[in-house]
Amino acid sequence: MSDDPHHDDLEDLRRALGRPAAPAPDPEARARAVALALENFDRFQGRAAGLRQGKDRPRGAGFRNGVRRMSSSLFSRPLLAASGSLAALGLVLVVVMPTARLGQLPSPAPESLTGEFKAAPGAAPEAADQAAPRTLATEGATPILRRMAEAPAVPPVRGDSEAFSNAPDNPLQVTAEAPVSTFSIDVDTASYAIIRSSLRAGRLPPHEAVRIEEMINYFPYDYPAPESGAAPFRPTLAVTPTPWNPDTRLVHVALQGRMPAIADRPPLNLVFLIDTSGSMQDPAKLPLLKQSFGLMLGRLRPEDQVAIITYAGSAGEVLAPTAANERTNILSALDRLDSGGSTAGEEGLRLAYRTAAGMAEAGEVTRVVLATDGDFNLGISDPDELARLVAQERASGVYLSVLGFGRGNLDDATMQALAQNGNGQAAYIDSLNEAQKVLVDQLSGALFPIAEDVKVQVEWNPARVAEYRLIGYETRALRHEDFANDRVDAGEIGAGHSVTAIYEITPVGSPAQLTEPLRYGETPAAGTHGDELGFLRLRYKAPGESASALIETPIPDALTEANDDVRFSTAIAGFGELLRGSDKLGSWGWDEAIALAEGARGTDAFGYRVEVVQLMRLAQSLSR
Known part of the structure; x- marks a missing residue:
């Protein structure tokens, strides 16, 4: 190797292997490549629209800006030269995708990851690329990226995956x-x-x-x-x-x-069932949820009890049934909550109902309060099936209320189905003011039927x-x-x-x-x-x-x-x-x-x- 700091060791290695020299960097070509990468990313998102929109998959402006920054880095002069040298040596480039996305892909890979994509101007197809589609695991990145570049244009995916429960206007x-x-x-x-x-x-x-x-x-x-x-x-x-x-x-x-009379109300058993999946990290979701439940604690009495169940990839008990006047322990348990993973809503519901059944005593009011953005993607996820599950539990006398948080993937349809079949109320919390209204000012109406x-x-x-x-x-x-x-x-x-x-x-x-009046009708x-x-x-x-x-x-x-x-x-x-x-x-x-x-x-x-x-x-x- 030469001691010259400007000497290109990779160029020496390329000549030793009989490979042609890398072309000189072209600023205009770089600009076209960056634009093409972003265009193909948008197409890729559209082709994947057939897959279920998982809550924890990165999407939207934040992810796209990340791709823009990554593209800019990949097309910088040093990395362009290095990637050309690696391709000349026949090395395999490993494409790293977020684990939540890879973990949810079926096997074999869907067509949206193996089809033809639009090629860069001047690119010549290789014979190997004419074969049947292959997956990321069975071929190098360069042929895959070329086929990604040759895909036909498709409409972009919506910026959210919200679902609402409604029906056409009542007819006359x-x-x-x-x-x-x-x-x-x-x-x-x-x-x-x-x-x-x-x-x-x-x-x-x-x-x-x-x-x-x-x-x-x-x-x-x-x-x-x-x-x-x-x-x-x-x-x-x-x-x-x-x-x-x-x-x-x-x-x-x-x-x-x-x-x-408020003084005569029965003791209250509350099970906070909290969605801690990856999408709940948004400030308008889990952080607001913690603050909201904190407000509510001030209205509870020493004879009331609180338990906390969380669910993401699986469900678990974070706080065993605890007297409501132990506010330090309850607030500490809320503060420790963090988001990550998928959304095992069915498992969480079952555990919450079991916990509530163990807390209930004669003459008391027992309620599960589900706080979520609504997208259950592990276990039962169909609103009708979840409604049947809740309807079965309703006979035990445990009520279910549902609080929605955040926008973007809000599944209002699921939340409505759960609340209507759980003998409870559905509310949406978009601010601390709304939390004050629902969980403090109207606590009696929300919790005591x-x-x-x-x-x-x-x-x-x-x-x-x-x-x-x-x-x-x-x-x-x-x-x-x-x-x-x-x-x-x-x-x-x-x-x-x-x-x-x-x-x-x-x-x-x-x-x-x-x-119009009926021809053969009688005037009543x-x-x-x-x-x-x-x-x-x-x-x-x-x-x-x-x-x-x-x-x-x-x-x-x-x-x-x-x-x-x-x-x-x-x-x-x-x-x-x-x-x-x-x-x-x-x-x-x-x-x-x-x-x-x-x-x-x-x-x-x-x-x-x-x-x-x-x-x-x-x-x-x-x-x-």
């Missing part, structure tokens, strides 16, 4: 054909918080993320509470003109749950109502016969909860009627109930009971005064219709919705109504 119903409407109540609030998260990020939410009933029920209302000794909740009815259609009316069905399997049924009077539609509750619809069937699961009302449902009805003879007679628009029936079970109780009340055919709560809930319904791109609002738009909400803010102790007015203004700007 002709009263003479289908006079009965039946649904389960819903006190979830996840949709509103997801919408807020999207708008604050500068984009309109996906239509499928908008569940209007969850937007309406996000806000507290001052409905009349039930009297002492009466049913656990009280219905209130209101009939008002429709702001977007003067020829129809809105019928508000509101339920207000009682607030038992006062009525289970609450069902609503309205029978409309065809002599007074020609058509009707239920606004929202698309995922909560029940069959007519499900109403009296006590084996059919429905929603729960917690202490102090309020629930609102809104129907838009078309009176008989109104010019707003959209359907008013009969003995001519002063009623319809009849409201409610069924519910006391916690732990198997037989339901019935509440009935007529809906008078008379307009009522629209107070602030009625007008504000109407504005939120209109907000949801606008976000979903509804065709039922006519010329009524953002300005009218904002003015209605602004004028109905009323008492707004926590500023929730002020916040939504600002969100509506933001949505209006984004929609333009």
